[in-house]
Amino acid sequence: MNRFVEGYKEIRKENPDPKDRWIIFKSTCNAIAKLGTIEDLQELIKYFDGEDVRNG
DSSP states (O other): OOHHHHHHHHHHHHOOOHHHHHHHHHHHHHHHHHHOOHHHHHHHHHHHHHHHHHTO
């Protein structure tokens, strides 16, 4: 798991409200756009999509 996904997970633990989820996701995507790679983005999207399954 890359540092961006780890960061996303940590922020989500602090802010579990579902309405904050998109804001956190978009902010993480912006950070990846500036500092990351396409692989980082793909891994975040994969985790984000799986979050729906885990949280039912």
